[in-house]
Amino acid sequence: MSAFCALAFCLVASGGAWGDSISIQNASFETTNALTIPCAGTGCAYNFSLPDWTIAGINASAGSFQPGSSSIYFNTALPDGSIVAFINTGSISQTLTGISLLANSVYTLSVDVGRRNDVAGADYSLNLLDGSNVFCTSGPSSNASITAGTFADITLTCATGATVPGGFLGIELTGDGRQINFDNVQLDVTSSTVSTPEPSVLALTFVGLLMGRLFFMRSRRNRYLQSASS
DSSP: OHHHHHHHHHHHHHSSOEEEEEOOTTTTSOOOSOOOEEOSSTTOEEOSOOTTSEEEEEEEEEEEEEOTTOTTTOSSOOSSSSOEEEEEEEEEEEEEEEEEOOTTEEEEEEEEEEEOTTOOOOEEEEEEEETTEEEEEOOSEEGGGSOTTEEEEEEEEEEOOSOOOOSEEEEEEEEEEEEEEEEEEEEEEEESOOSSOOHHHHHHHHHHHHHHHHHHHHHHHHHHHHHHHO
């Protein structure tokens, strides 16, 4: 009975695809160095740094931006928190150390991309990296299609095959134009290949074994009581 319960729980837990969210450091850019440069509007300030992200590119210009309470820049609240990242030129990226690409999996990168009221459209891209190489990209897109003063949830979906390169997974956001804004970066993976049992599978297996053991002990006790009363 114990073996049957454990097998049943394992089949339920491990069968089919599984999904997971991948942790990103400073995903909403709320962690900042001092915002020392003022800008128009109440509470508006910015700087040229992004903790946990690497700013790169020729003449790269990017950093943390706090629009403040004025409607000069946005008509609605920011997607998450009070600070966003901005890129004028170059890129911001983050290597997810210890996380490698999985075979036969689908990665979904979701980023809120903003267009300020006072800025015309500019190009940006969302990229997923394998080491230093781009293995999937949204290609150049323009935030001119986003309503001025708002953010849009932009999604990049990438599928891997049976074999994958060996570098660590990374995220890269690029900009080519004045003040493209980013917020609330999220990355999920769904895989149909499970080579190592997940913690949840092990937990369910343990529950199955425990239930089977309790059932066996109860049945044995009942048989003993019946024999003693005969």
